[in-house]
Structures are given as structure tokens and as C-alpha cells.
Amino acid sequence: MGAEPMTDDDKSRHDFKNQLAIICGFSEILIAEAAAGDPRRQDLQEIHKAAVTALELLAHMYPREEAAPVNHPGC
Amino acid sequence: MVGTVKPVSRSIAILAVDDEPGVLALVRRCLDDGHVALTEASSGKDALALIPKGPSLDLLITDLRMPEMEGDELARRVRTLAPDLKVLYLTSHADRLFEAKPQLWAEEAYLDKPFTREGLREAVALLLFGRTTL
Numbered sequence: 001m002g003a004e005p006m007t008d009d010d011k012s013r014h015d016f017k018n019q020l021a022i023i024c025g026f027s028e029i030l031i032a033e034a035a036a037g038d039p040r041r042q043d044l045q046e047i048h049k050a051a052v053t054a055l056e057l058l059a060h061m062y063p064r065e066e067a068a069p070v071n072h073p074g075c
Numbered sequence: 076m077v078g079t080v081k082p083v084s085r086s087i088a089i090l091a092v093d094d095e096p097g098v099l100a101l102v103r104r105c106l107d108d109g110h111v112a113l114t115e116a117s118s119g120k121d122a123l124a125l126i127p128k129g130p131s132l133d134l135l136i137t138d139l140r141m142p143e144m145e146g147d148e149l150a151r152r153v154r155t156l157a158p159d160l161k162v163l164y165l166t167s168h169a170d171r172l173f174e175a176k177p178q179l180w181a182e183e184a185y186l187d188k189p190f191t192r193e194g195l196r197e198a199v200a201l202l203l204f205g206r207t208t209l
Contacts, residue, residue: 006140014140015095017167021189022097029104029192055189066168 013062020058023051086112087203088131092122092149093138093165098188102136102165105192106199110209119144119152126156133203139166139185150183161202165190 006014027048034041059066089111091102099115106113116122119141126132135153137146144152150162164185179185186198200209 011140014167017188018095018098021167022095022101024189025101025191026104032192051189 013058013066017055017058020051020055024048024055027051086110087133087199087209088112088114089134089136089199090114090116090122090125090132091136092116092119092141092146094118094141095138098138098165102195105195106209108209118142119146119149122149123152123156126153132157132160134161134163134199136163136165136199139164163198163202 027044031041031044031048034044087110089106091099091113092115093099093102094117096117099117103113103115114125116125119137120143122135122137135150137149139146141149146164146166150160150164153160153162159182161182162180162184164183165188166185167188182202184198184202186195190198196209197207200206
């Protein structure tokens with residue numbers, strides 16, 4: 001295939017981003033399903049916010065490789 | 076092979092492939108609504124083994140970057156068995172997808188990770204039906 005092989009660093013970044021994607025995705029679903037008065041809603045939002053911040057940090061650490069903006073309104 | 080979820084009659088048959096179990100679990104959660112019959116595989120090799128055994132597929136959802144066989148190679152091989160199959164690539168880096176495939180086919184699309192439930196459902200609906208809802 002045309003793409004260059006992944007380096008160990010690429011793979012680590014890919015795997016790390018996968019984990020953050022899982023946290024983002026599930027927390028987004030749980031927030032959407034939480035009732036308005038559910039006290040856990042704010043906890044879920046904190047988890048979600050932390051995952052989004054981690055994605056932004058990753059983009060900051062690898063500005064060239066992560067050039068695409070972190071732009072996931074629900075995530 | 077990871078497993079099969081909900082063999083629903085007259086539903087949308089989707090094969091999801093990712094070497095990360097958590098991503099497969101998220102895809103399952105996003106699509107699990109009674110209209111989707113989702114089969115899962117943790118590698119391209121397992122996915123290819125499932126194709127002849129299962130029902131005809133409407134859509135392949137695959138991670139782009141996987142050990143042993145990458146998503147675009149899997150799609151190429153699956154198409155030798157099911158030429159009209161539609162493919163949705165999940166990718167952390169769209170630029171790498173376009174290194175491998177400078178042009179996507181009409182039956183292909185990609186979705187960046189992380190993705191939302193609505194984002195995945197919309198991508199599937201657009202690819203399969205040309206509309207934004209499943």
C-alpha cells in the first residue's frame with residue numbers, strides 16, 4: 001500500500017488516541033442518556049472534558065502528526 | 076473473531092473490524108438499535124474468514140491501521156468476494172488514509188476518531204442510504 005509503515009512512535013500515538021476515543025465516545029453516550037437531574041451527569045462531563053483535554057495535549061505534543069484540529073463537538 | 080450481536084431479521088448487515096476491543100464495543104453501542112445486525116472481527120484475517128459464512132453484507136466498517144493487514148488492504152480483499160460492498164474507514168489520521176488511497180471510491184467514506192454516536196450513525200446512513208439518519 002502507499003502509506004509508509006508505522007513507526008513505534010506512530011503506533012503508540014495511534015493506540016493512545018484509540019483509548020481516548022473510547023473514553024470520549026462512551027462518556028458522550030452516557031451524558032446524552034443521563035437524566036437532567038442525575039448527579040452523575042456532572043461527573044461524566046468531567047471525564048469527557050478530561051479526555052478532550054488529553055486529545056488537545058496530544059495534538060500539542062505532536063503538532064505535525066496531529067495537524068488536523070481536534071474538532072468533535074460532541075466529543 | 077470477537078462475536079456476533081443481534082441476528083435481526085431484515086436488518087442492516089454490518090461487519091466491524093478493529094484490533095482494539097474497546098473501539099468495537101463503542102461501535103456496537105452506537106449502532107445497537109435493533110435495525111443493525113453487527114458482526115465483529117478483531118483482525119482482517121478473521122474478517123475474511125467470516126465473509127463466506129455470514130449473510131451478505133451491506134457495509135464494512137474497518138480501522139485503517141491494524142497489525143498484519145491494514146483496513147484498505149482488507150477492503151480490497153473483501154471486494155473480491157463482495158464487489159459492491161460499501162466501506163467506512165475509521166481513522167485517527169485521515170492524511171495517512173490518503174497516502175494509501177489518494178482517492179476514495181464512491182462506495183467508501185472515512186470517519187475520524189474520536190467519533191460520536193451521532194457521527195457514526197450519520198456516516199453509516201449517508202453511505203448506505205444517502206440520508207443522515209438510519
